[in-house]
Structure formats: C-alpha cells, structure tokens
Amino acid sequence: MSINMSHSDPVRPRIKKLLLRLTILLVVFVISTAAVVLTMHSASLALTEDSQEHLLPAIHEHQRAAINLERLERMGDLVLYGGNVTLIRKNALAAQVLAFQPSFHFSPVAKETVRAAFELLREVRRTRQILLSSQFERLSDIEQRNLLLLDKSLQVRWSEYKQELFELQNKIISDATSLQEKNMQQITATNNMILVVAGTGMSLLLVVIVIIGYSLYKHLITPVTEASKALLALEQGKAFSPAPARYQELNNIHQAVANLSTTLNKLHTMATRDSLTGCANRGYFMELAQKALSKVHRQNLQMAIVMLDIDHFKKVNDQYGHAVGDDTLQLTTKWIQASLPENAIIGRLGGEEFALILPEMNAQQAVNFSESIRKKIAENSSDSSTVPAITVSLGVQVVREPTDEIDTLLSQADKALYEAKTGGRNRVILSKESNAKESEESPQNEKTTQ
Amino acid sequence: MTFNFSALSKMLLLTIMVIPALFLPVIAASPLEKAPIKIGISTSFPPFNYKDANGEIQGYNADVARAICEKMQTLCEFSPMPFPEIIPALEQGLVQFAPSNFLWTPERAARINFSEKYYRSTTSLVGLSKDSFEDPMVLLQQNEATIAAAHSSAQWRYLHQHSAAQVVSVDTIAKGMQALEKGEVDYILLPTLFALNFLQRPENTHLDFIGEPIDAKSLTGDVHIGISKTQPELKDKIDKAIQSLVSSGELRVLILKYFPFNVY
Numbered sequence: 001m002s003i004n005m006s007h008s009d010p011v012r013p014r015i016k017k018l019l020l021r022l023t024i025l026l027v028v029f030v031i032s033t034a035a036v037v038l039t040m041h042s043a044s045l046a047l048t049e050d051s052q053e054h055l056l057p058a059i060h061e062h063q064r065a066a067i068n069l070e071r072l073e074r075m076g077d078l079v080l081y082g083g084n085v086t087l088i089r090k091n092a093l094a095a096q097v098l099a100f101q102p103s104f105h106f107s108p109v110a111k112e113t114v115r116a117a118f119e120l121l122r123e124v125r126r127t128r129q130i131l132l133s134s135q136f137e138r139l140s141d142i143e144q145r146n147l148l149l150l151d152k153s154l155q156v157r158w159s160e161y162k163q164e165l166f167e168l169q170n171k172i173i174s175d176a177t178s179l180q181e182k183n184m185q186q187i188t189a190t191n192n193m194i195l196v197v198a199g200t201g202m203s204l205l206l207v208v209i210v211i212i213g214y215s216l217y218k219h220l221i222t223p224v225t226e227a228s229k230a231l232l233a234l235e236q237g238k239a240f241s242p243a244p245a246r247y248q249e250l251n252n253i254h255q256a257v258a259n260l261s262t263t264l265n266k267l268h269t270m271a272t273r274d275s276l277t278g279c280a281n282r283g284y285f286m287e288l289a290q291k292a293l294s295k296v297h298r299q300n301l302q303m304a305i306v307m308l309d310i311d312h313f314k315k316v317n318d319q320y321g322h323a324v325g326d327d328t329l330q331l332t333t334k335w336i337q338a339s340l341p342e343n344a345i346i347g348r349l350g351g352e353e354f355a356l357i358l359p360e361m362n363a364q365q366a367v368n369f370s371e372s373i374r375k376k377i378a379e380n381s382s383d384s385s386t387v388p389a390i391t392v393s394l395g396v397q398v399v400r401e402p403t404d405e406i407d408t409l410l411s412q413a414d415k416a417l418y419e420a421k422t423g424g425r426n427r428v429i430l431s432k433e434s435n436a437k438e439s440e441e442s443p444q445n446e447k448t449t450q
Numbered sequence: 451m452t453f454n455f456s457a458l459s460k461m462l463l464l465t466i467m468v469i470p471a472l473f474l475p476v477i478a479a480s481p482l483e484k485a486p487i488k489i490g491i492s493t494s495f496p497p498f499n500y501k502d503a504n505g506e507i508q509g510y511n512a513d514v515a516r517a518i519c520e521k522m523q524t525l526c527e528f529s530p531m532p533f534p535e536i537i538p539a540l541e542q543g544l545v546q547f548a549p550s551n552f553l554w555t556p557e558r559a560a561r562i563n564f565s566e567k568y569y570r571s572t573t574s575l576v577g578l579s580k581d582s583f584e585d586p587m588v589l590l591q592q593n594e595a596t597i598a599a600a601h602s603s604a605q606w607r608y609l610h611q612h613s614a615a616q617v618v619s620v621d622t623i624a625k626g627m628q629a630l631e632k633g634e635v636d637y638i639l640l641p642t643l644f645a646l647n648f649l650q651r652p653e654n655t656h657l658d659f660i661g662e663p664i665d666a667k668s669l670t671g672d673v674h675i676g677i678s679k680t681q682p683e684l685k686d687k688i689d690k691a692i693q694s695l696v697s698s699g700e701l702r703v704l705i706l707k708y709f710p711f712n713v714y
Contacts, residue, residue, distance in 0.1 A: 060696075064712045071711045090650045093659070094710040097646045100663045101713065102570040102671050118662060122582070 012248040022212045029208050033201035044190040051183045062176035069169045080158050092125035113168045124154045223250035230257040274348040277333035285347025289406050292357050297402050304366030305409050306356040307395040307417040311425040313352035328387045335380050363398045363434045370394040370428040391426035398434045486525035489515045490536040490548030494622035497647045497708040510708040511549040521691035532621050534602040543680035552676045553604040563685045567672035569713040572663035574642040582658040598626035598638040605639040
C-alpha cells in the first residue's frame, strides 16, 4: 500500500535543499547585520576623522582667539597706563595690528569687536604721547585741562570696551566648548546607534537560530523519532505507521519501515498460523501453551487441555475429495472458534487433529465445554450442505501439579483421546489422572458422556 | 616530528636575524647620504629672516624651515637670495621650498605649490607719523603719491593693478624703508607684521601705519610656504610637518619668540 503511494507521490525535496536554505538564511542574515554595523562603524570613523580635520582646528582657532583677546587687553592696558612713550607706542602698534589679524575672522562679532580697539587705542596713544612729552608743558591751561579730561574719558571708554572684550572672550570659550560637546554627542550618538543595531542584530540572530532549530526539529528530528517509534513498535509486534515526511531521505526511511512492518507481519503469520484453517500451527501452539502454563503455575490457576480429532476423516477425503476435506477442516475450526472463550487457544497439530487450551477451567467445566463442542460439530455438520456429517472425539486433561509440563499434559490428553477413539469415537474422555483427582475432590465420577 | 620542529625553529631564527640586516642599509642611507634639501630664503628683514652678528640666518621663517626639516627628518640648507629670485629658483628646482611669506595668488599658483598656512597676515601702508590718521584707500588713488613695494610681491602687484599712485619697485623691504626715511618715496606698502617690528623700534617713531590695513582679498589672510613643483610629493610632507608643529604647540613657541601675539 505504502509502496504504491510512494510511486505516485510528487518528487520530494532533498535534505540538502533544507540545509542549503537554512545556511543561506543564516549567511544572508549575518552578512546583512555585519554590513549595517560596518557601515555605521565607518560612519563613526568618518565623523571622528571629520572632527580631526575640521572641528579640532576650529576649536583651536577659538582657543587662540581667546588668548589673543587676553593679549589685546593687556596691550591696551599698557597703552592706557604705561609710564613711557616708547612702551605705549610699542603696545599700541601691536594692539592695532592684532585688531585686524585675520585669525578673528571666523566670527563676525569678534571681528567687529577687535576692530573697535584700533580707533580707540590710536586715540589713546596720541593723547598720552602728548601728555607724557614736553609738548604738554607748552599747552595752555585750558588745553591741558581738556587733554586730561579727554584722557579720563578715554580711560572710561577703555574700561567699557574691556567689558565687551571680556564678554566676547566668554562667548568664544563657550562656543568652543559647545563645538566640542556637539562633536562628542555626535560620536556618542553614532556609537549608541551601533550598539543598538548590533544588539538588535544579536536578538534577531537568536530568532533566526530558533527558526533554524525549529526547521531541523520538524523536518529531521521528528521524522527520525517517528521512524524510531515505528521500529520499536515493529519489534514489539504493535501497529504503528509513521506520518509521511517532507524530505526525500526521511520519507524513504518511513516507507522502508512501513514495508518492513508489512513483510514482518506476513512472515509472522506464515510462521505461526496454519495456512488452511488460520489457527495456530503446532510450533506456535506449543509456544502459546507453554506461556499459558507458566502463567497458571505462577498464579496457581486452573487450566484444561483438550485434544480433538475428527472421526474417520480419511473417509471424508476418500469419499468426497480433498477439497471437501479442507472445507470440513475449515468449518470445524470455525465452529470451535465461535464457541471458544476469549482467552482460549486453538491449534492444529496436524491432519485432522486439534488441540485447545482452556484457561480457568477445572476438569468438569472442560468436560462440559468439550461435550458442547462435540454436540455442536455433530449438529452443524449434519445441517451443512457443503460438508458431510461428522463426529469428533476429545481427550481432556487438566493441570494438577505445579510440576506438570506441557508435553506430559498433551500426551495425557492424547491418551484420553485415544481412549475415546477405541471406546467407539464421538465422545469426550477425561484422562485417568484428571479422573483420579476429580474422584478425590468429589464423589461424583462421571467418566464418559455420550 | 622533533627533527621538523628544530628545522623550523632554525629557519625562524635565521629569518629573524636576517630581516634587520635587510633594513640596515636603508636606515643608514636615508637621511645622511641624500643631498640636503635646499631652502630659498631672503635675509632682508627681521623678525622674519635676517642674518645675526655671526652671519647665521635667523628669524621666524628660518626657524619654521628648520623645524619642518627636523619633522621630515631630512638635512636642509639655506640658499639665501633676494625675494624676487625665489619663485624662479623654485620653478627651476634650484631650491625645493621657500618659507617666504607667500600669499596665494593665481599667478603664483601656476608656478609653484603652496603649503598649508604657516601664519596669517594683513597688508598696511606705512608713512610718516603725521599722516597716520589719513585713509590709505584715498592715498592709493593720488596720482602724485609715490609708493614703494618689494618687487614681485603681492603688494607690488596690487599697486600695479589697483593704485593710481607711482609705484617704486625695491629689491627688499629694507631698501624700501631706507627710501621712505630719505624721503625718496611717500609711502611703502608691505605686510603688516613686517612693519610692526620695524615701527616698534624707538628710532622709528617718526614713521607709522597709515590708517587701517588695506581691505583687499589678495593682500590679507593665509601665508604659505612656496614649494617647487619639481617635487610634488614634498607638499604633503611639509603639510604634515606643519600640522604636527601646530598640534604639538611647537609652532606657537616659535611665533611667540618673534611676535607679540599668536599670528597663526
């Protein structure tokens, strides 16, 4: 059945294909995650490089400007409060040059602020040069007073200007700090992104691994387990058919197991059953009988053994032919089986000779049962249109001692059967040994029935 | 197994011993046996480049050149020459580089390579102190004014292109200053930082900046080292050396040796 199915089945994919698919999934995932992380890493590197090339010089530019402002202030102070003309001139010139130095050009505010120093300090220089020179003495009182007033007002303007410089300096320093912070934040943000992406990648990798594990479990491990269960069931003689597997190789295993199971069943039947009647053959009957006897001994139960033979069966064959003989055997088996209790066993020991194992029956019960069979066969066969009327002889033996062996019991039952035969056939005979036991237990002694 | 191992270790040992020997001649040869790099430099004007009492070339430009050579780990030697000869010398490969206060102009860029900036400057008009409150842009447009400028300098070129005044070419700034003092010219147009040191000296109080520095793109901003185009790889080396001097603070030390504030 399953063999035929396999031929009509569509072509199943091979395991190689499953493994290839899972490998591609894993590789594509790992490569894409790595690509994303590497891209972000290179972005981070580019950011660092950019900060090295542009941001760092910009920060340095701010720092230099802040220090130069400090110098401008100091030079201005010396112009305002310096004690001799040479010192004043020297610092005024330097301050004037610094006021136009291109290093302030990065910030329009700084550029404007420092340029204001030029005019102011030029004015201060001129005023103070006159104040400190002999020229001052030649001036009139009013001119002297005006010049001193001018000097005072210039000092006030310088103080105000210094406040501006101070604020500018603070602004430049805070600008530099915020540049640095911005840069740091950018780099930190990028690094955090890398961490998040890498973390997500790792989590997704776990998911991918679970998917791969599930696929392998579903398509490899489950079918193998199924096959294993089927083999185990086979060994124990139970029925178990594994579900069809998705992949070619495992499906082959399942089909092989199914085929093996069918073959084994057939072989078992062939080895244990009589091909004509379907009941246990001699070998198998002996095996079953031995098992039943062991159980009886173990649990101290009752059991009867009956030998049955069809009377004058040779005549049936000779008179009606072998086909009718075979039919007779089959029907006889059927009639006996229909009356047998559930746990009883019937075996065909050879020719027209059968044996029965009747558990949980004492001698009386076994004799009664045998009698009912004898009657049933006689009635059924005489009613039948296909077989001639037949009679059977039966020899009954029961288990008496825990040491009783199956061969002995069978031969004793056989002896009783022989007695039935010699005593005129179509009767049930309880063996002498059973009879003796029976007479010990009950006064009633029914030896034969007819 | 043992034999293989010992043979392997012998080979390894041999390799380790041979590798340094391979490099040895290279290490020995590199700085010493090469011809020294020649540096074009003028000796005209402190604090940028001048000869001291012993005849040694000193100044900011000379110190920067020495520091760059040290960073490049090469031997260098100065080839003193007047400023107008420096660009032709670079073009002919007679000198390899020249720290000569070059402002970038397209004409120069066609002839020489420029390093990154090594300081920044402006240009000022210098004249007699009595004129210090005049507007230089007005003076530059006076036909009767005579203005000195170093031949082939950016200032000289600017005057030819943008000034109505009579331009007097001088070989060196020092000669221009002498002409100014003698009254041969009314003004001189020159890099502000050149003028500053000169004007700060007590003997020059009769001279002064005329107004603010000239507001012209070609006269202000980054100042570069000129590099010969015959050695294109030298630009990268010099740029790296300058970057290193900036980030290590060495350049700042050199600047403050010669200038009252950071001119970078």
